[in-house]
Amino acid sequence: MNAAVRVDHVTKLYRRYGRKKSVGSLKSALLSGLGARALSPDDAVPALVDVSFTVAPGESLGVIGANGSGKSTLLKLLAGIFRPTSGQLAVDGRLAALLELGAGFHPEISGRENLEIGGLLLGLTRREIAERFDAIVAFAGVEEFLDAPVKTYSSGMAVRLGFALAAHSDPDVLLVDEVLAVGDEAFSHRCLEKFAEFERAGKSLVFVSHDLPLVAQRCRRAIWLDRGRVAFDGPSSETVARYRESVAAEEERQRLGDRSPRLRAEGPPVSVPGRVGSGAASVESVRLLDGAGKPAARIASGQPAALEMEVRAERPLSDFVFGFAIQTVSGVAVFGANTDLDGLVAEDFGGPASARLEMPACALAPGIYSVDAAIHARDGSPYDYRRDALRFEVTGDRPVAGVWNPPRTWRFGGGVRWKPAR
Amino acid sequence: MQPLARIFRQRALVLALARRELAARYRGSALGFFWSLANPLLLLAVYATVFRYVFAPRADVRPYALFLFGGVLVWGFVSAALADASETFRVNGPLLRKTTAAPEVFPAVAVAARLSHLVLALPVLAAAIAYEAFRGAAAPGPAVLQLPVVLLLLSVAVLGLALLLSSLAVHFGDVRDLTANILTLAFFLTPVLYPAEAVPERFRGLLRLNPFAPFFSALHDAVFFFRPVAGSDWAWMMGVAVLLLLAGSAVFERLRDSIAEEA
Numbered sequence: 001m002n003a004a005v006r007v008d009h010v011t012k013l014y015r016r017y018g019r020k021k022s023v024g025s026l027k028s029a030l031l032s033g034l035g036a037r038a039l040s041p042d043d044a045v046p047a048l049v050d051v052s053f054t055v056a057p058g059e060s061l062g063v064i065g066a067n068g069s070g071k072s073t074l075l076k077l078l079a080g081i082f083r084p085t086s087g088q089l090a091v092d093g094r095l096a097a098l099l100e101l102g103a104g105f106h107p108e109i110s111g112r113e114n115l116e117i118g119g120l121l122l123g124l125t126r127r128e129i130a131e132r133f134d135a136i137v138a139f140a141g142v143e144e145f146l147d148a149p150v151k152t153y154s155s156g157m158a159v160r161l162g163f164a165l166a167a168h169s170d171p172d173v174l175l176v177d178e179v180l181a182v183g184d185e186a187f188s189h190r191c192l193e194k195f196a197e198f199e200r201a202g203k204s205l206v207f208v209s210h211d212l213p214l215v216a217q218r219c220r221r222a223i224w225l226d227r228g229r230v231a232f233d234g235p236s237s238e239t240v241a242r243y244r245e246s247v248a249a250e251e252e253r254q255r256l257g258d259r260s261p262r263l264r265a266e267g268p269p270v271s272v273p274g275r276v277g278s279g280a281a282s283v284e285s286v287r288l289l290d291g292a293g294k295p296a297a298r299i300a301s302g303q304p305a306a307l308e309m310e311v312r313a314e315r316p317l318s319d320f321v322f323g324f325a326i327q328t329v330s331g332v333a334v335f336g337a338n339t340d341l342d343g344l345v346a347e348d349f350g351g352p353a354s355a356r357l358e359m360p361a362c363a364l365a366p367g368i369y370s371v372d373a374a375i376h377a378r379d380g381s382p383y384d385y386r387r388d389a390l391r392f393e394v395t396g397d398r399p400v401a402g403v404w405n406p407p408r409t410w411r412f413g414g415g416v417r418w419k420p421a422r
Numbered sequence: 423m424q425p426l427a428r429i430f431r432q433r434a435l436v437l438a439l440a441r442r443e444l445a446a447r448y449r450g451s452a453l454g455f456f457w458s459l460a461n462p463l464l465l466l467a468v469y470a471t472v473f474r475y476v477f478a479p480r481a482d483v484r485p486y487a488l489f490l491f492g493g494v495l496v497w498g499f500v501s502a503a504l505a506d507a508s509e510t511f512r513v514n515g516p517l518l519r520k521t522t523a524a525p526e527v528f529p530a531v532a533v534a535a536r537l538s539h540l541v542l543a544l545p546v547l548a549a550a551i552a553y554e555a556f557r558g559a560a561a562p563g564p565a566v567l568q569l570p571v572v573l574l575l576l577s578v579a580v581l582g583l584a585l586l587l588s589s590l591a592v593h594f595g596d597v598r599d600l601t602a603n604i605l606t607l608a609f610f611l612t613p614v615l616y617p618a619e620a621v622p623e624r625f626r627g628l629l630r631l632n633p634f635a636p637f638f639s640a641l642h643d644a645v646f647f648f649r650p651v652a653g654s655d656w657a658w659m660m661g662v663a664v665l666l667l668l669a670g671s672a673v674f675e676r677l678r679d680s681i682a683e684e685a
Contacts, residue, residue: 014683076682079522083679100520108446117442120435121521 003092004173004204005055005078010087012073012228013044047073049228050087055173057092060195060205062215062222062236064243069225071208075099075175078206093172096122098163100177107151111142111161114150118162122169132168139190140164160187167194174198177208192218216240238401245399248329248368277376277384281317281349284310286373286389289356301396301405305362309355309373309389316350320383324357325372326364329391334369334403340378365405366396425526425585425671425678432527439527440534462543466491466550483617483646485559488550492645493614493638495547496573499540500580500634501605506532507584508591508601511681518682525681526674529584537577547645561648568644568651575659576637582666585674592684593677613638633662 048070055061063071076082077089079097104121105114115136119129137143140160142153150158166174174195195218198205209215215222215236222236224243232242290296291304299305307324323338337357339346371390376382396405412418429436448457470487473479479486510528511518518525554560591597611632613621618639621629629635636658640651 015680076519081519081522081682095522097520097522100516104517104521104523106442106446109442113442113445117435117438120432120438121517121523123522126434 002057003054003090004057004059005061005092005206006088006090007051007053007074007078008088008090010048010051010077010084010089011046012048012070012077012082013046013085015044044085046228048077048084048225051225051228051230052087053223053230053233055204055206057172057204058199058202059221060199060207060219062219062239063206063208063225064210064212064215064222064239065225065231066247068227070228071225072099072177073228074225075177075206075208078173078175091173094123094170095173095175096166096169096171097175098166098177099175100162105150105158105162108149110148111146111150111153115161115165118165119169122166124169136161136164136168139167156184156187163187163191163194167191171203173204173206175206175208178210212240212244235401241401242399244328244330245367251329275384275386277374277382279384280315281311281313281320281375281383283373283375283384283386283389284312284352286310286371286386288371288390288392296392298393298395299362301364301366301394302361302407304358304360306356306358307371307373307390308357310352311349311355311375312352313349316348317383318346318348319377320346320349321374321376321378322355323372323374323376325374326369327372328403329368329370332403334364338374346378361407362394363404363406364394365400365403366394367403368393423668423671425674426667428524428526429530432524435523436527436530436534439531440538443531443535444538458539458542459546462491462495462546465494466546469494480616480620482620485554488554488560489617489642489646490615491550492547492641495540495543496576496638496641497609497612497614499536500576501609502539503533503536503580504583504587504601504605505598506536508587508598510588511592512598525678526585529588529674530581532588533577533581533584537573540573551645560646563648565644565648565650568640572637572640572644572651572659575663578663579633579637579659579666582663582668582670585670586666589674589677589681592681608632608634613642617642630658633666636662 051070051074053061063074065071073082075097076099077084078091079095079099080091081097081099104118106117115133116126116129119132120126124132137146140157140163142157142161145153145157150161153161195205195207205219207215207219219236221234222239223233224231224239226246231246232239286307286309287295288297288299289306289308290299293306296305309322309324311322313320321338321340323336323340325336326334328334339355369392370388371392372385372387373389374382374385376385394405444458466487469490473486473490480489483489507529510532511525514528517523518528551560551562551566555562587597587601591601609615611629612634613629618626618629618635636655640655640659643649643651643655
């Protein structure tokens with residue numbers, strides 16, 4: 001395959017010099033004998049470990065991962081700013097790197113002068129800059145300010161100018177590092193349009209971002225870097241889903257490591273933040289029950305499950321609704337139901353009671369979920385609304401993208417044949 | 423010589439960055455670009471006053487203020503260019519890490535910007551020579567035409583040192599301070615304040631070890647004594663320029679890959 005970007009078993013170690021100081025002194029190097037020894041690393045910090053992937057012409061590749069996972073290092077290697085410690089990188093064609101919008105802009109000189117220098121920094125010739133000048137300025141929308149020093153620009157204007165310049169440098173491969181977050185909504189849309197234009201023109205894009213929905217929407221494929229390694233490489237929605245699950249699981253592990261485990265069968269009586277309501281009735285506890293009716297913290301995907309809340313009314317109520325909502329830890333709403341939506345008509349509720357929602361099959365994808373439990377009036381005004389009252393885990397044999405894990409079967413007709421099941 | 427080839431390839435960027443350096447320096451000041459003239463003028467005025475009324479001028483080089491002026495201007499270029507080069511990667515670190523500009527561009531910019539300052543100050547030197555000639559205290563001749571060649575060779579030598587110091591400074595935190603100290607020392611060991619002839623015979627050989635010495639002898643020949651530069655000085659200058667450029671390029675090339683990471 002003819003790849004626009006090829007990364008082949010690339011490892012990058014950051015070297016640290018000197019035992020105490022990160023910068024050695026020439027004096028000490030001369031005294032101890034200048035040579036390879038003075039420049040040899042005392043220890044090495046791996047930033048990327050054995051990373052391989054290719055990007056085809058016209059393909060947009062998203063790169064996601066936690067801070068420090070090696071995303072920016074990867075872009076700097078692709079841009080040729082850093083060299084790999086081992087392995088090979090090849091970029092076919094002209095490359096433009098947008099590692100920071102307006103990098104190289106000098107605050108004291110005018111937008112016009114900065115555009116020239118910025119263009120040269122991107123590898124354009126003077127002639128190319130002159131030809132594209134008007135288009136760049138128009139795209140950025142800074143015509144009136146062109147001769148004012150850049151320090152008088154709003155940050156948005158500087159960003160627009162930087163992006164406009166890079167977008168018009170006509171690269172075959174564009175590297176973008178988390179730069180769209182700074183522009184306003186309208187400008188972000190124009191940037192995205194520009195990216196789409198690139199793709200149609202057969203140009204490749206490598207896009208590092210923490211904006212997971214944007215990556216899922218913008219890129220067909222994404223890789224997830226975890227501590228310098230490619231943890232997953234595949235369709236962007238799946239990469240994003242796996243990354244989110246991992247983040248949620250990590251958060252949960254940390255919480256379990258704390259003294260107050262949240263992943264458990266029963267909710268705490270009071271968790272003050274995230275709890276609103278008049279207090280006319282209260283949710284005393286929330287728990288998850290397995291198919292046998294026993295409290296559980298984990299449930300296998302597809303198995304029967306029930307949510308139960310212990311409740312108490314401080315005074316007799318005739319207007320009341322019980323409800324549960326389930327979301328992923330990253331906040332995606334998965335399910336919500338209440339007695340009103342399910343057609344039950346309230347008559348009387350007083351003293352202690354319990355409400356249980358039974359589900360014959362918990363068709364959630366494996367992952368960690370958060371439960372809200374509420375008692376409120378029909379008009380929605382809460383008596384007691386408890387956000388994140390309970391967390392539970394759904395386990396499963398196989399990962400699935402998204403949040404729904406329905407019972408399913410693949411069937412095939414025609415000339416499709418499969419090896420014996422794994 | 424690869425660093426040199428890269429500088430040449432990105433010469434438009436070097437020139438633009440050097441121009442920006444000049445523009446940004448004077449932007450926002452009332453005199454603007456005239457500062458590049460005003461600075462040497464003030465310097466000249468100070469020398470003329472001090473050596474007329476405070477110190478006895480050297481008897482062997484008259485008018486001494488004119489003698490000093492040329493040397494101090496050019497020394498100003500050498501020391502400022504090297505000082506800038508020794509911290510250029512610290513100052514330009516962000517640019518280096520965020521753009522695909524070749525690192526050798528930055529020491530080249532330091533030299534080019536300071537050289538532009540010098541060139542902008544040359545009209546003041548020319549005016550001072552003309553004034554002394556009008557008074558009958560100097561007799562300028564075609565020997566002045568040697569100046570561009572001397573400055574070119576000097577710039578090559580300074581570029582070589584700039585490559586060396588800038589790349590070393592990335593790895594060794596004390597290069598910047600060492601550079602400043604050595605430059606102060608070198609100012610007195612180089613025939614800037616005095617003519618090379620003033621050095622006692624038995625130290626002349628030692629003076630040869632100072633790579634800058636032949637440049638300043640030649641400078642004084644061109645713009646003060648108005649006589650041809652000695653053939654041995656030409657040979658020394660060329661030798662020093664080529665050697666420093668080769669050494670600077672070699673060290674820079676060796677350390678190049680780690681500059682963006684360590685800066």
